[in-house]
Amino acid sequence: MGFAQLVIGPAGSGKSTYCSGLYQHCETVGRRIHMVNLDPAAEHFSYPVSTDIRELISLDDVMEELGMGPNGGLIYCMEHLEDNLDDWLDEQLENYFDDDYLVFDCPGQIELFTHVPVLRNFVEYLKRKNFTVCAVYLLDSQFVSDVTKYISGCMASLSAMIQLELPHINILSKMDLVSNKKDVEDYLNPEAQVLLSQLNRQMAPRFHKLNKALAELVDDYNMVNFIPLDLRKESSIQYVLSNIDNCIQYGEDADVKVRDFIPEDDD
Numbered sequence: 001m002g003f004a005q006l007v008i009g010p011a012g013s014g015k016s017t018y019c020s021g022l023y024q025h026c027e028t029v030g031r032r033i034h035m036v037n038l039d040p041a042a043e044h045f046s047y048p049v050s051t052d053i054r055e056l057i058s059l060d061d062v063m064e065e066l067g068m069g070p071n072g073g074l075i076y077c078m079e080h081l082e083d084n085l086d087d088w089l090d091e092q093l094e095n096y097f098d099d100d101y102l103v104f105d106c107p108g109q110i111e112l113f114t115h116v117p118v119l120r121n122f123v124e125y126l127k128r129k130n131f132t133v134c135a136v137y138l139l140d141s142q143f144v145s146d147v148t149k150y151i152s153g154c155m156a157s158l159s160a161m162i163q164l165e166l167p168h169i170n171i172l173s174k175m176d177l178v179s180n181k182k183d184v185e186d187y188l189n190p191e192a193q194v195l196l197s198q199l200n201r202q203m204a205p206r207f208h209k210l211n212k213a214l215a216e217l218v219d220d221y222n223m224v225n226f227i228p229l230d231l232r233k234e235s236s237i238q239y240v241l242s243n244i245d246n247c248i249q250y251g252e253d254a255d256v257k258v259r260d261f262i263p264e265d266d267d
């Protein structure tokens with residue numbers, strides 16, 4: 001039916017802010033894009049929400065009425081969404097045209113794709129509806145200032161990648177807060193050997209074997225590279241978007257369709 005970005009990443013990594021920057025950018029360049037809120041705990045938005053999970057269920061209600069805490073409550077909400085995909089979400093999707101481009105702003109709890117199959121089943125649903133989906137994983141650039149944090153960020157991203165089995169783009173968010181770009185650039189596309197020697201320098205010798213395995217893992221999955229995003233710069237948003245579009249063949253597909261519509265002369 002259309003195209004979708006699933007915007008995921010740890011709590012506070014900048015997902016909703018990215019969604020808002022992306023929306024503004026698309027508005028500026030005259031591109032149609034629809035924002036879907038999947039966070040039942042969200043309170044305010046700086047982009048127009050065209051479909052909102054909170055119309056189905058909100059975290060406040062769940063906590064109040066079922067006496068659940070915030071994390072259990074969130075899982076409950078997402079499982080409720082899962083149970084209502086074929087009616088509530090089906091109905092919502094009727095508001096869109098074929099080939100529309102939807103951006104799903106997801107909650108940040110990492111459990112959603114490491115412990116429960118909710119997001120994975122959500123992705124399966126989108127695929128059944130013929131959406132071409134890309135996972136957009138945001139990691140806060142503040143967390144890659146040293147190698148151990150970088151590795152842990154990579155592991156979390158890898159875990160999402162393996163769970164969701166989707167084309168996957170990693171983004172380093174909040175680049176405007178990075179004063180020394182060099183610190184971060186080292187981690188955009190690092191060499192396994194460099195990672196290993198840095199890890200070994202920081203950690204006790206008994207970790208060396210583990211470090212080697214981790215560095216190789218990151219290297220083997222060489223999709224674990226990051227695109228920096230500075231929302232102040234239109235060019236940066238454009239670059240990130242074109243990478244994502246490429247990943248889901250957004251432009252290419254449109255070209256094919258345009259060509260398909262050219263009326264053929266009888267010959």
Ligand SMILES: Nc1nc2c(ncn2[C@@H]2O[C@H](COP(=O)(O)OP(=O)(O)OP(=O)(O)O)[C@@H](O)[C@H]2O)c(=O)[nH]1
Nearest residue numbers: 010011012013014015016017107108174176177231
């Ligand atoms: N300076 C700067 N701050 C940012 C940027 N993106 C997000 N922030 C700040 O980081 C905080 C979290 O941003 P959100 O966009 O709400 O993050 P989120 O990933 O949607 O958070 P959850 O939905 O709670 O998981 C807010 O205080 C934002 O203002 C950025 O590009 N630059």
Ligand SMILES: [Mg+2]
Nearest residue numbers: 015016039106
């Ligand atoms: Mg958010």
